[in-house]
Amino acid sequence: MTWLDALLILDSTLRVATPLILCAMAGLVSERAGIVDIGLEGKLLASAFAAAAMAALTGSAWAGLVVAIGVSIILSMIHGFACITHRGEQIISGIAINILASGLTVVVGVALFRQGGQTPSLPREARFPSLDLPGSVSLAELPVFGPFWAELVSGHTLPVYLAVVSVPLVWWLLWRTRFGLRLRAVGEMPAAVDSAGISVPWLRYRALIIAGILCGIAGAFLSTAHGAGFVREMSAGKGYIALAAMIFGKWRPWSVLFACLLFGFLEAGAARIQGTPLPVIGEIPIEVVLILPYVATVVLLAGFFGKATPPAALGTPYQKER
Amino acid sequence: MKRLPGWADYILIPLLNLSLALGVAALVVLAIGENPLDALRVMIEGAFLYEGAFGYTLYYTTSFIFTGLAVAVAFHARLFNIGGEGQAYLGGLGGLLVCLAFDGWMPSAILIPLAIAGAAAMGAAWAIIPGWLQAHRGSHIVITTIMFNFIGAGLMVALLAGALMRSGQSNPESREIADAARLPAIHDIANALGFDMASTPLNLAFPLALLACVGVWVLIWRTRWGYALRAMGESGSAAVYAGIPVKRMIVTAMAISGALAGLMAINTLLGAQGKVVLNFPSGFGFTGIAVALMGRSHPVGILLAAFLFGALFQGGTELDFEFQTITREMVLVIQGLIILFSGALSLMFVPWVARRIGRA
Structure with missing residues (x-):
């Protein structure tokens, strides 16, 4: 394998x-x-649809991105209304959002475009273009670094860079700001935050708004940057793999990034090795490679290597003492 | 919080939640530019009035009873089994393997019970692992059952497109099982008895589902095990103090839950389709969650909720034929809304209803 092959993977x-x-x-x-x-999958799917539908109607990927984020925040707020305001079961609410998204995207899609739940395929102008960073041409001739810069770093769409930036941003927000300290405290011991006179529901709602924004960008990436339009069930379980990656990364940004890259590598690699026999183990069906993230997460959760400790107050609604 | 009287808790609140879900769905239909009442009429005709429609409705009901009971049994122990989809899928594999091995020579009287047992066993096996991991390693059952849905789906694709694929076929599906392994269709039985009945996929899995309802009722409310299960659900620490073997209970509860989900496969494999096709549970495992929530985890409630969803699904397919703009996915929307209102927002109406009743 050459340096260029590695870079392409x-x-x-x-x-x-x-x-x-x-x-x-x-x-x-x-x-x-x-x-x-659990509703990551639904938010991803709904915002992918919203982005593509808006881009198809207005011809602008930016309008698509804005609407995608809006839709994703609305779903987040439904989740918040059920789980924070009404102290409902968070898992059930998440499942409801996922099922709702998978139904509504098709129903609204058929009503708007009459194409069996798809959006029309988007022209180049209605999508996010690949950005060529400065130097991608002039530096390309340099040995080692040139191809690295031109192939790997440059030439991605905006959401890809946003994803990369989101990791240090989330880290900074949660571990270097007062808001982040309180936000983490509300996940560990909400009563302590409450007794300091800070609103637990409002903090949690703000966390959900941030989550909505991030999922919205992810959805826009799927349908208006990576793909050229929306197709049914486009998210295809990616929200669940992200959930797995989050657990695999033990709720810590840099480890989660690593888990996402690892799972992404497995999927990207699986497509490549399909049909080619590997040494010793022979040919592996692509399905087996694709379930590895799930298997790895189960094994990690079982505590067979490392230990994943979720935030202490995760999943429990907060009730003020009366 | 004051407890509501039984009739309000078990009838009024579910009906309120259902009407709210249908109301929001009607708004969606309005927004699309169609008349919700027209859509409702089409669904009712599609679910009950057309020839054979009722048989289809009961066929879907059968599947939903099994997946609904599966969710309910685990839920009595406060275990949230959302792996019904994968357990049903693997249940199909269990039943299929029995058929592939024995359907050449074994008589129906032995083969069918064996295939049913195979489906239940594989469904149970796929639920026991998350159960065991929860009980002994503390892994969260929700996450592991989600992961097992995907692992099961991947496994089944690999098998159906590989070792189990029917030769000379390009679709990933198994070969058809022998007639000896098939559960008789209800319309065949009715016609043999002299009644005239349209051909539908409804088969003997339906009475088996009704039996399963009775069985679950007896198990949960009339046995020592069921008492222990409910005690565990009410208070884990009290259960430990009372000497209930909580870890073993978690594993057995999941096993029974998974077995029930696995039994969904007999409705399709031994009944309607006679083979295992790609993704045959088609989301019915998740519908089981809605069914269990609406039915308040009680077999009678589950029976009614499963019937409601059976009618919705069958009526929903009719939407595709009658409308250009409304598709059967409308049913998914209703399903999501029902889960939202009767599950996540179940407490929303309680104070309001309590005030109303208190004043009256």
Whole structure:
């Protein structure tokens, strides 16, 4: 394998990992505040649809992105209304959002476009273009670094860069700001935050808004940057893989990023090795490679290597003493 | 919080939640530019009035009874088994393997019970692992059952497109099982008895589902095990103090839950389809969650809720034929709304209803 081959695999890894990173960061912010977010998948799917539909109607990917974020925040707020305001079961609410998204995207899609639930395929102008960073041409001739810069770093769409930036941003927000300290505290011991006179529900709602924004970007990436339009069930379980990556990364941003890249690498690699026999083990069906993230997460959760400790107040609604 | 009287808790609140879900769905239909009443009429005709419609409705009801009971049994122990989808899928594999091995020579009287047992056993096996991991390693059952849905789906794709694929076929599906392994269709029985009945996929799995309802009722409310299960659900620490073997209970509860989900496969494999096709549970495992929530985890409630969903699904397919703009996915929307209102927002109406009743 040459340096260029390796770069190309890493390049597609990054692309596959982009929605995972964004959704996993969304899940991380939400769960650090004590709200379980099974609804990542639904938010991803709904915002992918919203982005494509808006881009198809207006011809602008930016309008699509804004609406995608809006739709994703609305779903987050439904989740918040059920789980924070009415102290409902967070897992049930998440499942409801996922099922709702998978039904509504098709119903609204058919009503708007009459194409069996798809959006029309988007022209180049209605999508996010690949951005060529400065130097991608002039530096390309340099040995080693040139191809690295031109193939791997440059030439991605905006959401990919947003995904990469989201990791340090979430880290900074949660571990270097007062808001972040409170947000994490509300996921560990809400009563303590409450007794300091800080509103637990408002903090949790803000966490969900942030999660909504991140999922919205991920959705827009799927349908208006990576793909050229929306197709049914486009999210295809990516929200759940992101959930797995978040747990695999033990609710810590840099580890979660690593988990997303690892899972992305498995998927990108699986497509490549399909049909080619490997040494010793022979040919592996692609399905087996694709379930590895889930298997790895189960094994980690079982505590056979490392230990994943979720935030202490995760999943428990907070009730003020009366 | 004051407890509501039984009739309000078990009848009024579910009906309120159902009407709210249907109301929001009606708004969606309005927004699309169609008349919700027209859509409702089409669904009712599609579910009950057309020839054979009622048989289809009961066929779907059968599947939903099994997956609904599966969720309910685990839920009595406060275990949230959302792996019904994968357990039903693997249940199909269990039943299929029995058929592939024995359907060449074994008589129906032995083969069918064996295949049913195979489906239940594989469904149970797929639930026991998350159960065991929860009990002994503390892994959260919700996450592991989600993961097992995907692992099961991947496994089944690999098998159906690989070792189990019917030769000379390009679709990933198994070969058809022998007639000896098939559960008789209800319309065949009715016609043999002299009644005239349209051909539908409804088969003997339906009475088996009703039996399962009775069985679950007896198990949960009339046995020592069921008492222990409910005690565990009410208070884990009290259960430990009372000497209930909580870890073993978690594993057995999940096993029974998984077995029930696995039994969904007999409705399709031994009944309607006669083979295992790609993704045959088609989301019915998740519908089981809605069914269990609406039915308040009680077999009678589950029976009614499963019937409601059976009618919704069958009526929903009719939407595709009658409307250009409304599709059967409308049913998914209703399903999501029902889960939202009767599950996540179940407490929303309680104070309001309590005040109303208190004043009256």
